[in-house]
Amino acid sequence: MKLTTKGRYAVTAVLDLALHCEKGPVTLADIAERQKLSLSYLEQLFSKLRKAEVVKAVRGPGGGYLLGSTTENISVSEIIDAVEEKVDATQCGGQGDCNKGMACLTHTLWQDLNDQVHGFLKGVSIASLMERSAVKQVALRQDAGPQDEPQIVTLED
Amino acid sequence: MKLTTKGRYAVTAVLDLALHCEKGPVTLADIAERQKLSLSYLEQLFSKLRKAEVVKAVRGPGGGYLLGSTTENISVSEIIDAVEEKVDATQCGGQGDCNKGMACLTHTLWQDLNDQVHGFLKGVSIASLMERSAVKQVALRQDAGPQDEPQIVTLED
DNA sequence: GAAAAGCTGAGTAATTTAGTTGGTTAAAAG
DNA sequence: CTTTTAACCAACTAAATTACTCAGCTTTTC
Ligand code: FES
Ligand code: FES
Numbered sequence: 281m282k283l284t285t286k287g288r289y290a291v292t293a294v295l296d297l298a299l300h301c302e303k304g305p306v307t308l309a310d311i312a313e314r315q316k317l318s319l320s321y322l323e324q325l326f327s328k329l330r331k332a333e334v335v336k337a338v339r340g341p342g343g344g345y346l347l348g349s350t351t352e353n354i355s356v357s358e359i360i361d362a363v364e365e366k367v368d369a370t371q372c373g374g375q376g377d378c379n380k381g382m383a384c385l386t387h388t389l390w391q392d393l394n395d396q397v398h399g400f401l402k403g404v405s406i407a408s409l410m411e412r413s414a415v416k417q418v419a420l421r422q423d424a425g426p427q428d429e430p431q432i433v434t435l436e437d
Numbered sequence: 438m439k440l441t442t443k444g445r446y447a448v449t450a451v452l453d454l455a456l457h458c459e460k461g462p463v464t465l466a467d468i469a470e471r472q473k474l475s476l477s478y479l480e481q482l483f484s485k486l487r488k489a490e491v492v493k494a495v496r497g498p499g500g501g502y503l504l505g506s507t508t509e510n511i512s513v514s515e516i517i518d519a520v521e522e523k524v525d526a527t528q529c530g531g532q533g534d535c536n537k538g539m540a541c542l543t544h545t546l547w548q549d550l551n552d553q554v555h556g557f558l559k560g561v562s563i564a565s566l567m568e569r570s571a572v573k574q575v576a577l578r579q580d581a582g583p584q585d586e587p588q589i590v591t592l593e594d
Numbered sequence: 595g596a597a598a599a600g601c602t603g604a605g606t607a608a609t610t611t612a613g614t615t616g617g618t619t620a621a622a623a624g
Numbered sequence: 625c626t627t628t629t630a631a632c633c634a635a636c637t638a639a640a641t642t643a644c645t646c647a648g649c650t651t652t653t654c
Contacts, residue, residue: 283550284611288528292543307630316537321613327632340621341629356546371445380473382578386449388571389513393440393557400553404546414545421539441642464599478644484601497652498598 282368287360289317290325294334294359298351298406299419305344314422325363332362351410357401369393439525444517446474447482451491451516455508455563456576462501471579482520489519508567514558526550 293311300306308326312319326345329335333348347354368374369390376383409415450468457463465483469476483502486492490505504511525531526547533540566572 282610283526285528286611288543288547289612291546292541295542305630309630315542318613320615323632324613330631337631338621339619339629339631341623343621343630345631369440371442379575379579383571383575384449385452385472385572385575385579386445386566387575388569389448389561389566390445392561393554396557397550397554400550404549409543409546412545414540415542418536418540418542418544422536422542439641443642446643462599466599475644477646480601481644487601494600495652496598496600496650499653500599500651502600 282364283360284364286325287364289315289321290329290359290363291356293317293322293325294329294347294354295406295409295415296419296422297335297345298347298354298410301346305338305342305346307344310344328363329359332358334359334362347406351407352405354406355402356404356406356409357398360401369397439521440517441521443482444521446472446478447486447516447520448513450474450479450482451486451504451511452563452566452572453579454492454502455504455511455567458503462495462499462503464501467501485520486516489515491516491519504563508564509562511563512559513561513563513566514555517558526554 292315296311296315297306300310308319308322311317312322326335326337330337330345330348334354336346336348338344338346370378370387371384371390372378372387374391376387378384378387449472453468453472454463457467465476465479468474469479483492483494487494487502487505491511493503493505495501495503527535527544528541528547529535529544531548533544535541535544
């Protein structure tokens with residue numbers, strides 16, 4: 281099973297987008313700045329998100345990205361599926377053939393785990409994430425800007 | 438989140454062990470043969486499993502491995518935890534600090550996913566796996582030996 | 595004392611990840 | 625119509641991780 285920063289970044293970025301796209305398109309530069317992510321890396325992720333129609337792009341000045349659907353209709357599962365090749369717990373990729381061409385002892389277990397994870401992630405929408413108090417708090421802090429950014433003190437000689 | 442062949446191999450191997458340890462210790466060589474796994478790799482995994490007391494070792498000729506507990510008391514979760522460093526969906530390792538030292542927008546989501554996966558894997562015991570008809574069938578096939586192993590035909594010149 | 599098995603640590607090839615570089619288009623602003 | 629903005633795209637790279645192998649040691653039985 282694979283759930284790496286790729287998927288996590290994507291969800292974080294789309295959530296940030298959702299929190300800021302009321303007044304029009306949001307640029308990747310803004311998202312990168314707020315979430316401390318690499319702009320070029322985000323571009324790659326959003327390329328995939330656009331192809332999966334999770335987001336819509338607006339080119340040119342004043343452009344940026346918009347959500348491809350309502351916040352209720354975008355699930356975390358969709359976002360991760362768009363950027364990761366597969367969130368799959370099985371070895372065989374669902375083929376049931378990792379013991380010399382036949383099912384291994386634990387194939388059904390990993391399939392069940394797949395269903396479990398997928399079901400959970402499918403049930404979480406961007407809208408429901410936005411309602412969480414923890415998310416609201418973090419968003420508030422990030423929007424306030426870096427005015428009280430903890431300063432790293434380096435002792436120089 | 439990390440669920441790789443390491444964890445899958447471990448569960449498969451322990452399940453194989455459970456299915457064959459009635460008449461005494463089972464050697465890793467046997468398990469490797471039946472499950473088509475690398476012997477040296479299994480040795481590494483069982484070293485960790487032994488330290489986590491999931492299995493017991495018996496050295497010398499006639500030796501091998503036994504379960505460290507009853508099949509009802511060994512959960513899949515335990516096995517994976519023993520060999521993988523961590524099955525953790527968060528970026529921060531639970532510290533809540535991946536946005537320049539503070540919680541990122543999606544921290545709570547990954548924590549919830551963690552609970553979900555962990556809860557599921559904790560609920561599956563070796564005993565319950567052994568009762569599955571799919572597992573029984575695969576075990577039967579594997580015990581019958583390689584008599585009708587599908588022959589790979591290579592065209593030589 | 596030879597063989598069977600477990601035990602251990604170091605090393606390695608392949609793969610994947612996370613990210614950079616260096617551009618090009620499309621659209622709006624001036 | 626030129627400049628600027630921001631999306632779009634492909635290729636490349638460094639670092640990390642994984643899935644192993646190899647070589648040798650230790651314990652126990654026959
Ligand atoms: S995981 Fe599907 S056959 Fe082994
Ligand atoms: S995943 Fe924990 S702070 Fe981001």
